Amino acid sequence: VELAIRAGDEVGCDRIDELTLAAPLVLPEQGAVQVQVRVGVADEAGRRAVTVHSRPDGGEELPWSQHAMGVLVPGVDAADIGFDAAVWPPAGAEPVDLAGFYEARAQDGFVYGPEFQGLRAAWRRDGEVFAEVALPEADGREADGFGLHPALLDAALHASVFTGLDSDERGGLPFSWEGVSLHASGASAVRVRLSRAGASAVSIAIADAAGAPVASVDSLLVRAVSPEQLGGPEVPVGDSMFRVDWTPVRGAASPAVESVALVGPDTFGLADALPDTALHPDLESLTASGLVLPDVVLIPVAGVSGDDTAGSVHDLVARTLGQLQVWLEEDRFASSRLVFVTRGAVS
Structure with missing residues (x-):
């Protein structure tokens, strides 16, 4: 933001x-x-x-x-953010006990460092939650370098757990922001009002101690997130999954298999090298045969050469992808191995 x-x-x-x-x-x-x-x-x-x-x-x-x-x-012109922050705490608001608040959040998997533990006090009133948020002193001196210091905005969102969000979203993270305006910059301590804007969303109004508008958010939708989604890869994948590579195999013994099936035209004469190989025109006929599926299924992929057009390459890739999709959708293939056989792919 x-x-x-x-x-x-x-x-x-x-x-x-x-x-x-x-x-x-x-x-x-x-x-x-x-x-x-x-x-x-x-x-x-x-x-x-x-x-x-x-x-x-x-x-x-x-x-x-x-x-x-x-x-x-x-x-648009700075608008009324909807509450009088100069009257603090708001009249009729009941205080919320924050003892052990960040310790409880840590038990839920959200461990906030000292820079992000900015929620100082909170109150409730008729579906609204009011919060007092401040940056640590060291970070407060850096507030002038931001429109709205990210740690300050993050701490303002911590009080959303008291707004009655759906239970699955209380441990959620920001997902979709709508109508965000910054009215003043450089704040290091603010007063916040949060109210429900749907089952999984809140609206946010932020003001300074004098009641002047600092920021407003029409709607913030939050969604639950799993620890796995926050793990990130240890090594950036980049394009490595899509790199074309070729590893020659020389002098290696073939793995022992009980049975082999050949699907599609026998372009490379594999049946001659594997006399006991069953032949099938396609994967669908193999599954429809009712036979016990083999350990290995070979599919020849004939390369294109000469004057073949790019369209031929596209058709070949599309057919190969279609075969792979059929394989992945059929549970019976779970104990078999699919091998695409080609030659002449590299010089």
């Missing part, structure tokens, strides 16, 4: 119309990441697309991973 608003300021779009988070940006234990924020050209209404990508620092050969996408729009 901070990055998107800052980028929007450069082009006169100081309001986030929407921002959807596609994936968490997981920081490595060592090293750094490069972050790219891109703002598109304006449409007739002045709206601009915005995206946030990252890649490992030093990984110029790796593709960018997308973390967020949304729309920026020209802002």
Whole structure:
């Protein structure tokens, strides 16, 4: 949110119309990441697309991973954020006991370091939650370097667990923001009002101690996240899964198998080398035969050469993909191995 608003300021779009988070940006234990924020050209209404990508620092050969996408729009005049923060705590609000709050969150899997433990007090009143949030003193001195310090905004969201969100979403992370405006910058301590904006969403109003607007969010949708989604790969995958490679096998003994089947035209004369191999025109006929499925199923993939067109290559790839999909959809193949056989793929 901070990055998107800052980028929007450069082009006169100081309001986030929407921002959807596609994936968490997981920081490595060592090293750094490069972050790219891109703002598109304006449409007739002045709206601009915005995206946030990252890649490992030093990984110029790796593709960018997308973390967020949304729309920026020209802002409106600073509006009434909907509550009088100068009256504090709000009249009629009941205090919430925060003893052990962050310890309980840690037991749920959310361990906040001292910089992010900014929730100081909270109150409830008629479906609303009011919170007092502040940065640690050291981070407070850095608040001037941000529109809205990310740790301050994050701490303001901690009180959302008291708004009555669906139980599955109370441990959730921000997923989709709508109508985000920054009215003042540099705050190190704020007063917050949160209210329900749906079963899994809250609206947020943030003001300073004098009641002046700091930021407002029409709707923040949260979603539950598993620890696995936050793990991140130990080694960036990049394009490695898609690299074309060829490993010659010389002098290796063939693995012992009980049975082999050959599917499709015997382009390479495999049946001559494997006289006991059963022949089938396609995978569907193999499964329909009612026979015990073999240990290994061979599918010849004839290469293209000469004057064959790119369309022939496309057709061959499409047929091979179709065979692979049939294989993966058939539970009976779980104990068999599929082998695509080709030759002449490399010089």
